[in-house]
Amino acid sequence: MAQIYLAAPFFSDEQIDRVKRVEAALDANPTVTDYYSPRLHQETEHEQFTSKWAAEVFKRDTQNVTNADILLSIIDYRDNDADSGTAFEQGMAWVQQKPIIVLNELQFPVNLMLSESLTAYFTDAKHLVTYDFHTTPTHAFTGELF
Structure with missing residues (x-):
């Protein structure tokens, strides 16, 4: 069983729609x-966007990255520029x-x-429906670099 961590920005309606399609x-x-999708785990006992809320979300999200297999x-x-988080x-x-x-x-x-740290690269979420997350085959980056 592979645990996947879904790293993604969800600050706009377009980004939220994209994350929901990937989910x-x-x-x-x-x-x-x-x-694990952080978008679904923003609630804490602290008021959103306070330092205590941020500390709790940071700890939970980084622990879930560490616990994930992929x-x-x-x-x-x-x-x-890419979303910093x-x-x-x-x-x-x-x-x-x-991976x-x-x-x-x-x-x-x-x-x-x-681009150099990835295992597989896709430009359409539909490919995630059939990608084998058990074996995580390589799918090379194609596109423009900076």
Whole structure:
């Protein structure tokens, strides 16, 4: 059984829609038994966006990256750069030698630190329905780098 951590920004309606479509793809994939989506775990006993809330969410999310077997990273861009939280989580997964699956539906140019750390690269969430998360086959990055 592989635990997947879904690293993704969810700050706009478009990003939330993308994350929800990826969650649905994971739900439909027969090789996926469990995943953790931080979008669904923002509640704490503390008021949102306070330092105590941030500390609790940070601890929970980083622990879930550490506990995961695979990281699925939705790279989405804000101000022409990858979401810093998602990039941080992808870096954690790479240091822990976990397979990293990247989705870049908007097909923005990708920072080489993200492209060089990935195991498989996709530009359409529909590919996540059939991807084998048990064996995590390589799917090379194709696209523009920066």
